Amino acid sequence: MPQLVEYPRIEVAGEDAVIVYLDKVASSATIRKITQLKNNIATVLGDNLVELVPSYASLLVIFDPLKTDYFAVKKTLSSSLEANVTEIASSQKVIELPVYYSLESGPDLESLANRSGLSIEDVITIHQQTIYQVFAIGFAPGFAFLGEVDERIACPRLKSPRAKVAKGSVAIADRQTAIYPNESPGGWNLIGLCPQTLFNPKVSPYLTYQVGDSVKFKAITQVEFLKLGGKL
Amino acid sequence: MNNSSTSHFEVVQPGILTTFQDLGRYGHSHLGLTSGGPADKQAYLWANRLLNNLEHCPVLEVNFGGLKLIAKTATTIAVTGANTPLTINGVVKETWRSHQINCGDDIEFGYATIGCRTYLAVFEGFVVEPQFNSVSTVIRETIGGINGRALTAGDLLFYKPTPKQTLYALNAKDIPDYTDALIVQVVTGYQHASFDRVELAKFFSNEYQISDQCNRMGYRLTGPAIQSGISQMLSEGICKGAIQIPPDGQPIVLSVDRQTIGGYPKIGSVLSLDLDLVMQSSQGAKISFEPISIHYAHTLLHLAKAKYTETKPIKVAK
Numbered sequence: 001m002p003q004l005v006e007y008p009r010i011e012v013a014g015e016d017a018v019i020v021y022l023d024k025v026a027s028s029a030t031i032r033k034i035t036q037l038k039n040n041i042a043t044v045l046g047d048n049l050v051e052l053v054p055s056y057a058s059l060l061v062i063f064d065p066l067k068t069d070y071f072a073v074k075k076t077l078s079s080s081l082e083a084n085v086t087e088i089a090s091s092q093k094v095i096e097l098p099v100y101y102s103l104e105s106g107p108d109l110e111s112l113a114n115r116s117g118l119s120i121e122d123v124i125t126i127h128q129q130t131i132y133q134v135f136a137i138g139f140a141p142g143f144a145f146l147g148e149v150d151e152r153i154a155c156p157r158l159k160s161p162r163a164k165v166a167k168g169s170v171a172i173a174d175r176q177t178a179i180y181p182n183e184s185p186g187g188w189n190l191i192g193l194c195p196q197t198l199f200n201p202k203v204s205p206y207l208t209y210q211v212g213d214s215v216k217f218k219a220i221t222q223v224e225f226l227k228l229g230g231k232l
Numbered sequence: 233m234n235n236s237s238t239s240h241f242e243v244v245q246p247g248i249l250t251t252f253q254d255l256g257r258y259g260h261s262h263l264g265l266t267s268g269g270p271a272d273k274q275a276y277l278w279a280n281r282l283l284n285n286l287e288h289c290p291v292l293e294v295n296f297g298g299l300k301l302i303a304k305t306a307t308t309i310a311v312t313g314a315n316t317p318l319t320i321n322g323v324v325k326e327t328w329r330s331h332q333i334n335c336g337d338d339i340e341f342g343y344a345t346i347g348c349r350t351y352l353a354v355f356e357g358f359v360v361e362p363q364f365n366s367v368s369t370v371i372r373e374t375i376g377g378i379n380g381r382a383l384t385a386g387d388l389l390f391y392k393p394t395p396k397q398t399l400y401a402l403n404a405k406d407i408p409d410y411t412d413a414l415i416v417q418v419v420t421g422y423q424h425a426s427f428d429r430v431e432l433a434k435f436f437s438n439e440y441q442i443s444d445q446c447n448r449m450g451y452r453l454t455g456p457a458i459q460s461g462i463s464q465m466l467s468e469g470i471c472k473g474a475i476q477i478p479p480d481g482q483p484i485v486l487s488v489d490r491q492t493i494g495g496y497p498k499i500g501s502v503l504s505l506d507l508d509l510v511m512q513s514s515q516g517a518k519i520s521f522e523p524i525s526i527h528y529a530h531t532l533l534h535l536a537k538a539k540y541t542e543t544k545p546i547k548v549a550k
Contacts, residue, residue, distance in 0.1 A: 012421035014501030015529040017471035019422065026466060053261045053469025055493045060469025062258075065533050070526045136467055138493035141264045141373050145467070199263070201363060201375060207263050 008081050010074055017062045018073055026056040028133050034059050035212045040080045054211045055136040094214040099170050100225035101192035108189035112155050124219060126150045132215045142181035142199025142207050146215055149175045161187030168194045195230030237359050239305035243387040247298030252377040254290045257366035261492045268368030268376060269488045271349050271448050271511035275313035279353035282310035282330045282400045282545055289357025290367045294350040297343040303333045307394040308355045314347030314512060329401030332550060347410035347512035355397060359390040370489050400545035414519040416506040419529045422498035423462060431458050442517045448489040451510060457481025460497035467495040473502035487511060503529055505536050
């Protein structure tokens with residue numbers, strides 16, 4: 001099998017799309033590069049651009065194939081990649097989100113603690129110690145994949161997903177963490193609830209964070225949770 | 233809802249799945265919002281064009297059929313797409329043409345016999361409040377259309393008051409044939425180069441069948457399993473038509489309501505012109521794949537565009 005190890009690499013994705021692979025793994029440096037490339041491309045491609053989908057270590061570029069073609073888009077992307085010598089500063093934005101960690105708001109908190117050989121308090125403390133990076137947004141509107149979770153509290157997805165996960169549920173899957181912006185089905189381990197609305201399609205800015213932002217969690221009490229509008 | 237217009241249809245029976253669609257929602261993937269849009273874009277475009285509407289005018293996508301409307305105001309409609317029995321006041325009417333509608337008319341769709349999605353356009357488009365620059369309904373996201381959902385009985389569907397229009401039909405020879413065996417062209421890409429040659433040969437030389445899991449999000453196929461040889465990869469952006477190969481080796485063709493990112497290996501993406509035909513097919517249909525380059529795909533797209541522009545609808549009597 002051919003080994004594709006060169007980065008960055010531009011591949012065809014479809015009749016109207018190419019994908020730029022910036023790195024094999026995701027890191028905050030990669031996310032910075034993607035953000036820079038994204039801004040650059042949006043300016044250069046102008047009306048020929050339809051959509052940009054950043055994720056972990058890649059950027060999908062969807063263009064209008066009746067207005068431009070593969071060669072033109074690839075050439076534009078290549079020169080943008082070469083121009084990317086000066087790195088932009090990482091997003092200074094650290095979004096702090098309140099979380100009510102408890103057995104009543106985090107139905108998997110106890111099993112996760114048992115599995116990790118830690119106390120429930122330790123799990124809560126460790127989850128708050130990391131400043132997470134938004135690596136990708138998708139799966140559901142406003143659902144952000146945050147990484148990386150401390151190895152000590154990493155935990156595989158549930159064997160069978162729940163049909164209903166409450167809005168605001170803070171969850172862990174492997175070395176990723178996330179907050180369910182709305183009620184939905186889901187297979188991640190639930191450890192708490194965030195009272196804040198993260199995605200509101202009716203009011204701009206619709207979403208609290210974007211790819212590249214940093215997120216930090218802060219424990220709150222049940223009283224504070226309810227005061228902030230949280231529902232149990 | 234913009235109710236400056238009071239002309240409307242009332243939904244008597246919503247059918248199995250009827251939604252508002254326009255060209256789709258773009259530029260919002262950073263929020264995790266997918267594009268939506270018509271499952272069969274060619275049929276959608278013709279519905280608007282038969283009324284001299286702009287391309288982006290909101291239409292109804294009637295999936296499988298069963299829709300019944302009563303017109304509260306006179307207007308002109310056009311119906312394209314699947315072969316679905318259409319009656320107006322109980323009288324059988326042809327599809328792929330426009331029809332004059334009078335106040336009080338009953339418009340009724342039976343169930344699709346060939347193809348599965350029908351488009352109903354109204355003169356100058358339905359008046360629907362857009363969300364993120366589009367009225368396209370994505371039910372999974374509760375976005376677009378009427379409160380992000382399919383039509384229900386009692387809904388009022390608004391349009392602008394319509395003076396009498398010349399009626400047009402598409403020549404029979406220009407109407408797409410949904411009975412053809414599906415030989416679908418695939419622009420190879422994404423992880424294509426990482427697949428073993430034998431696995432690629434297997435994929436492009438065998439026939440697959442559409443499973444019962446087929447909807448606007450994607451079509452799951454059954455047939456010879458393909459091994460991607462890729463055990464783990466990072467989630468990445470998914471374009472319309474992408475063919476992903478999950479661990480069980482059964483391909484999934486992703487469509488208009490697809491998730492924006494995903495972590496399964498992909499072999500390439502179905503040509504949009506062919507995806508329209510895939511989306512008109514349903515469970516049990518046979519499908520095979522043919523690899524093409526992106527350059528050839530662009531040639532086909534330009535040719536199709538030229539043909540579409542050159543094809544002129546004919547005037548028809550009432």
